[in-house]
Amino acid sequence: MTKNKINIAIVGLGFGAEFIPIYQKHPNANMYAICQRTQSKLDEVGDAFGIEKRYTSYDELLQDPDVDAVHINTPIPDHASQSIKALKAGKHVACTVPMATTVEECEQIVKLTQETGLTYMMMETVVYAREFLYMRELYENGELGKVQFLKASHQQDMDGWPNYWPGLPPMYYATHCVGPVLGLTRAEAEYVSCFGSGTIREELHHHYNSPYAVETTHIKFRNSDLSAHIYRSLFDVARQYRESFEVYGSKKGVEWPLIEGNPLVVHTAKKPEPEIPQEVECPDFAKLLPKEIQHFTTKGVYDEDDNQHLSFTQGAGHGGSHPHLVHAFLDALVNNKDPYPNAVQSANITCVGIIAHESAQKNGEVMKMPDFTLPS
Numbered sequence: 001m002t003k004n005k006i007n008i009a010i011v012g013l014g015f016g017a018e019f020i021p022i023y024q025k026h027p028n029a030n031m032y033a034i035c036q037r038t039q040s041k042l043d044e045v046g047d048a049f050g051i052e053k054r055y056t057s058y059d060e061l062l063q064d065p066d067v068d069a070v071h072i073n074t075p076i077p078d079h080a081s082q083s084i085k086a087l088k089a090g091k092h093v094a095c096t097v098p099m100a101t102t103v104e105e106c107e108q109i110v111k112l113t114q115e116t117g118l119t120y121m122m123m124e125t126v127v128y129a130r131e132f133l134y135m136r137e138l139y140e141n142g143e144l145g146k147v148q149f150l151k152a153s154h155q156q157d158m159d160g161w162p163n164y165w166p167g168l169p170p171m172y173y174a175t176h177c178v179g180p181v182l183g184l185t186r187a188e189a190e191y192v193s194c195f196g197s198g199t200i201r202e203e204l205h206h207h208y209n210s211p212y213a214v215e216t217t218h219i220k221f222r223n224s225d226l227s228a229h230i231y232r233s234l235f236d237v238a239r240q241y242r243e244s245f246e247v248y249g250s251k252k253g254v255e256w257p258l259i260e261g262n263p264l265v266v267h268t269a270k271k272p273e274p275e276i277p278q279e280v281e282c283p284d285f286a287k288l289l290p291k292e293i294q295h296f297t298t299k300g301v302y303d304e305d306d307n308q309h310l311s312f313t314q315g316a317g318h319g320g321s322h323p324h325l326v327h328a329f330l331d332a333l334v335n336n337k338d339p340y341p342n343a344v345q346s347a348n349i350t351c352v353g354i355i356a357h358e359s360a361q362k363n364g365e366v367m368k369m370p371d372f373t374l375p376s
Contacts, residue, residue, distance in 0.1 A: 006092075006333050007032035007068040009053075009061055011082065013045045015096065016073030020049045022323050023071075025292045028330045032068075035061045058082060062089035069333065071123070072096060076173065077164050080105035083120065087112040092119040094329045097175040099350040106347040106354075107372045113343040121329050121339040122346035126152075126176045126243055127183040128328065129319025130297070131264060133285040135247055135254050139184055145251030145269075147185060150228040152177035152246065155239040167200065167207030170215040170232035171360070174353030180245040181219065181228035183340070188348050188375070190222035191368045194356035200235045210357070213237055217356040222374060232353075243319075284320060289327050296323040348373035 008023050010016045013036040023031040033053035036042040046054045055061040061070070062085060069092035072082050080100035086093045087109065099122050100106045113120045126132055138144050154176040158165045171194060182189060198213030205211050216231040233239065244256035253267040263279035286294035297320035332339035341349060351373050359367045 005030050009033040009067045009070045011035040012073035022326045028334050094121045099346045110343045120343040123325045124179040125318040125321040127179045128321035128324035144249030149248045150181040152230045153244045155233045155242050158234045167204035169210040169357045171353040171357040176243045177230040178349045178352045187221045189219045189352045192356045193366045194359040195364045196360040293323040
């Protein structure tokens with residue numbers, strides 16, 4: 001793309017409204033249009049942020065020739081179909097996680113990007129959270145030494161969440177723990193093995209024909225001696241919300257805090273045993289962003305906490321990731337380069353979870369990742 005200003009349309013104004021002021025401040029964005037099925041909600045947000053172009057119909061929005069890119073923040077079941085429609089309409093796509101809920105949909109999105117040359121980015125928050133960026137900086141600077149093992153989890157109580165959430169298999173929404181273990185070294189998963197553990201209450205089983213309270217997966221990396229362990233729970237497991245990521249290197253290891261708000265723990269090899277662990281307050285990484293949006297890493301977009309979307313407050317602001325996501329997408333479009341994760345990488349991350357659940361249903365059978373999720 002040769003434009004320095006990208007016309008952005010945001011689709012879905014619950015969680016999606018969090019991104020509007022960031023696009024409005026970004027030097028390479030024109031916050032052009034918003035889309036929401038409910039007229040009253042559409043007008044409420046449009047009036048609050050001064051956005052004139054408003055659509056209740058997604059199909060009508062895609063017919064607007066002035067829309068360069070859509071940022072999709074709708075419910076999980078709509079992600080794939082809306083991404084596919086947008087790519088077919090000639091629009092670049094940023095989409096909240098996960099990319100899709102079936103392998104076939106992931107493949108269709110990848111093929112469309114290859115056929116059209118358009119950009120797709122899955123907006124995975126954890127790989128732009130300050131904790132991940134801190135570990136990534138240590139990795140790039142060689143301070144971790146040789147990476148030996150990675151681990152991640154995402155545990156959350158989804159009781160009371162709407163429509164499609166009840167009974168959702170834990171690994172269907174595993175990108176928050178798959179993303180960081182693959183993202184640190186920019187690796188791809190080659191095959192997985194997963195086990196279900198425990199049982200959610202019986203009235204939740206029929207939604208997806210899945211009984212598991214916890215799903216735990218081992219991931220073997222392609223062309224690497226590394227593997228990773230991830231685990232995920234959604235119902236009937238006593239645990240504070242936690243998106244965690246841990247990396248163990250030959251020189252240093254870094255562990256996510258057990259309790260939200262506590263410091264990271266950095267372990268340094270070859271020190272006297274009591275001195276090996278050190279609590280570290282994670283630095284912020286606003287320095288990586290244009291100055292106009294740096295302040296969004298440490299606060300939400302609304303003045304009052306009770307106006308913020310539940311995913312923002314329960315997720316502790318997603319680690320300051322929102323402006324980093326916006327910048328990564330726009331930077332890719334303006335400079336004609338791939339964002340992380342691009343379509344193939346997003347498919348690999350997403351399909352790990354989908355295929356892992358299949359593995360759990362087959363008593364942990366080792367299952368290979370599809371070829372389209374691996375770079376050629």
